[in-house]
Amino acid sequence: xxxxxxxxxxxxxxxVLVYAVRAFAGTRIxxxxxxxxxxxxxxxxxxxxxxxxxxxxxxxxxVEALVQEGARVGAGQEIAAVYTGSVDPQxxxxxxQVNNKIVQVEKNQSGLFSFSGDVTRLEQTITEKTAELIAYxxxxxxxxxxxxxxxxxxxxxxxxxxxxxxSTGVLEELRAQKxxxxxxxxxxxxxxxxxxxxxxxxxxxxxxxxxxPYSMTELTPSALDGLLERDKxxxxxxxxxxxKIIQNFRYFIAVNLPTDRLTGVQIDDSVNLRFYDLxxxxxxxxxxxxxxxxxxxxxxILAMTRYVDSLLKRRFVNLDFVKHRYEGYRVxxxxxxxxxxxxxxxxxxxxxxxxxxxxxxxxxxxxxIIQSVNEETPLRLYDEVIVNAGQIEEGxxxx
Numbered sequence: 001x002x003x004x005x006x007x008x009x010x011x012x013x014x015x016v017l018v019y020a021v022r023a024f025a026g027t028r029i030x031x032x033x034x035x036x037x038x039x040x041x042x043x044x045x046x047x048x049x050x051x052x053x054x055x056x057x058x059x060x061x062x063v064e065a066l067v068q069e070g071a072r073v074g075a076g077q078e079i080a081a082v083y084t085g086s087v088d089p090q091x092x093x094x095x096x097q098v099n100n101k102i103v104q105v106e107k108n109q110s111g112l113f114s115f116s117g118d119v120t121r122l123e124q125t126i127t128e129k130t131a132e133l134i135a136y137x138x139x140x141x142x143x144x145x146x147x148x149x150x151x152x153x154x155x156x157x158x159x160x161x162x163x164x165x166x167s168t169g170v171l172e173e174l175r176a177q178k179x180x181x182x183x184x185x186x187x188x189x190x191x192x193x194x195x196x197x198x199x200x201x202x203x204x205x206x207x208x209x210x211x212x213p214y215s216m217t218e219l220t221p222s223a224l225d226g227l228l229e230r231d232k233x234x235x236x237x238x239x240x241x242x243x244k245i246i247q248n249f250r251y252f253i254a255v256n257l258p259t260d261r262l263t264g265v266q267i268d269d270s271v272n273l274r275f276y277d278l279x280x281x282x283x284x285x286x287x288x289x290x291x292x293x294x295x296x297x298x299x300x301i302l303a304m305t306r307y308v309d310s311l312l313k314r315r316f317v318n319l320d321f322v323k324h325r326y327e328g329y330r331v332x333x334x335x336x337x338x339x340x341x342x343x344x345x346x347x348x349x350x351x352x353x354x355x356x357x358x359x360x361x362x363x364x365x366x367x368x369i370i371q372s373v374n375e376e377t378p379l380r381l382y383d384e385v386i387v388n389a390g391q392i393e394e395g396x397x398x399x
Contacts, residue, residue, distance in 0.1 A: 029348075029386060029388075030386070030387040030388040031348055031384040031385060031386050031387060032331065032332060032335070032384070032385055032387055033382055033383075033384060033385075034329050034330075034331065034347070034379060034380070034381060034382060034383040034384070034385050035329070035330055035381070035382070036327070036328070036329060036330070036381065037327075037328070037329065037330025037369060038325060038326060038327040038328075038330075038369065039325075039326050039330075039362050039364070039367065039369050040320075040322050040323075040324070040325050040326070041322070041323040041324045041325075041326070041362060042274075042320050042321060042322040042323060043257060043258065043261045043320070043321050043323075044318070044319070044320050044321075045255045045256060045257060045319060045321060046228055046231075046255070046316065046317070046318055046319070047253045047254055047255035047316070047317050047318075047319050048211065048224065048227050048228065048253070048254045048255075048315065048316060048317075049251060049252070049253060049311065049312070049314055049315055049316070049317055050211055050212065050213055050216050050251065050252040050253070050254055050301075051213075051246050051247065051251045051252075051312060052198075052212075052213055052246070052247035052250070052251070053208045053212075053244050053245070053246050053247075054195050054196060054198075054244060054245045055204060055208050055209070055242050055243075055244045056080075056192050056195070056242060056243055056244065056245075057241060057242040058082045058192075058240075058241045058242060059082070060084065061082040061083055061084045061241070062082065062083045062084075062092075062240050062241065063080045063081075063082060063192070063202060063240050063241060063242060063243050064080060064081045064082075064083060064092065064095060064096070064099075064240075065079065065080050065096065065099065065200070065202045065243065066078055066079055066080055066081060066099055067079050067080075067099075067103060067200050068099075068100055068103050068200075069200065069201060069202060069203070069313070070199055070200070070201065070310075070312075070313060071103070071199070071200050072197070072198070072199055072200075072248070073194045073197065073198065073199075073200045073245065074194065074197050075194055075195065075196050075197045076193055076194060077193065077194045078191050078192070078193055079192050079193060079194050079200050079243065079245075080191070080192040080202070080243050081182075081190075081191055081192070082190050082191070082192060091181055091184055094181055095178065095181045095182065098174055098177050098178045098181060099178065101150060101174050102171065102174050102175065102178065104147060104150050105150055105153075105154055105170055105171050105174060122155065122159050123159070125155060126152065126155050126156065126159065129148055129151055129152045129155060130152060132148050133145055133148045133149055133152060136148055150170070153170040154170050154171070157170050157171075192243065194245050195245060196245055196247070197245075198245040198246050198247045198248055199245070199246045199247075199248045199312055200243065200244075200245060200246075201243065201244050201245075201246055201312075201313065202240065202243045203313070204241075204242045204243065204244055205315050207227070207230070207315060208244060210227070211227060211254070213252060216252060216254060216289070216301055217289050217301065219254055219291060219299045219301070220291055220292070220294055220299055221256045221291065221294040221295060221297040221298065221299050222294060222295075223299075224254055224255075224256050224299050225256070227254075228316065231315070231316040246312050248307065248312060249305065250303065250304070250305050251303075251304055251311075251312065252288065252301055252302065252303055252304070253273065253285065253301070253302045253304065253317070253319070254299060254300070254301050254302075255299070255300055255302070255319065255321060256297045256298070256299055256300075257297060257298060257300050257321060258296060258297055259293050259296055259297060259298055260296075261321075261323070262290070262298060262300070262323075264323075265287060265290070265300075265323065266287065266290075267287055267288070267289070267290065268286060268287060268288075269286070269287045270284060270285070270286055270287075271284075271285055271286075271287060271302065271321065271322060271323055272284055272285065272322040272325065273285050273302065273304070273319050273320065273321060273322065274319060274320040274322060275308060275311060275317055275318070275319050276318060276319070276320060277317070277318050278308060278309065278310055278311060278317075279308065279309070282322060282325070283304065283306050283308055284304070284306060285302040285303065285304045286302065286303045286304075287300060287301075287302060288301045288302060288303045289301040300321075324362070326361040326362040326369045327369070328361050328369045328370055328371040329369070329370050329371060329379055329381075330367060330368075330369055331345060331367070331368055331370055331385050332366065332367060332368075332387055333363055333364075333365065333366055333367060333368050334387050334388060335385045335386065335387045336358075336360070336368060336370075337355070337392075339355050342357050343357070343358060343359075343360060344356050344357040344358050344373075345358055345370070345379075345385050345386070346385070346386040346392055347379070347380075347383040347384060347385055347386065348383075348384040348385075348386055349383075353386060353392050354377075356372065356377050356378075356379055357372070357373040357374070357377060358370040358371065358372060358373060358379065359371055359372075359373055
């Protein structure tokens, strides 16, 4: 009897272990919480900005800008002065600073007319600007402090004018400084005027005539590579012998993309670009031209009309070409199942697995963006999607 018990005890322990392992394996459930998400079918690349640019040369002289870099100007507006001979760099820098201040003050003064004779309101604004100036100074924001100081000086000049003071004002003093500096530099031989409205730039890189909106459809992947090699980390050669006006209503981006990433992309299609060095926002663009294939790549030219801060100052840009952006529910690819030739996922509801038919919008090797096929059996935010639960039997308790 004792011998039998010695045999039965190990057998009993073995059976318990087997059933425990089977029970553990049978009820082991991996699930993830269903959340909204998005994925992009995109490729990163480097592109060339192609613009309508009108270059005006100094013809043997030095261009001194009379408006700020990137300022919008109207047709016929005076934009620069041309000086002959050599120009002292320090005097040139001081003249640039004075010209920038004049532009800022003139801009500020346009808002001073609203004060008219209201001295009380004027004094209140002076107090507010003084507080701003102190705050900027403490924060060591010198650019903002300088601009605020100019506004404050203009306000004080306006107050003196209302009070009957004979002060000539800040603007007159700046213009006098400008005249003095111009006399030191030398007499301007002529003035340059904007041939059309647009954005002013004193930065001329030599590519204005090399690649234009009129010749850009001649670009090939190898030709664009040659242009990209000219990027030395700056958009200007530093040459002050010319300036230009850039039309800011329409411009183009040329970029080389792998042919296999352009499947389905056609002329006039809408896509999105992200200039991640400038902004994280997606910018709409239209496919204008696709070149013949070369070395597994094609040159794509995209037309854009939306204003992007600082973009028109650049010739070369880093970008994401976003073919499509998919939004829906984000799940692991391991959660996708097939039942009766229908793709779906199992969700746990009241500890019972329920099969939900879905459409896969986009997927990588690990993650998918999905949505419900119909409203009768919808996915719900925060559903528990079963990733791995062995052999699932719909309608039976998981525990």
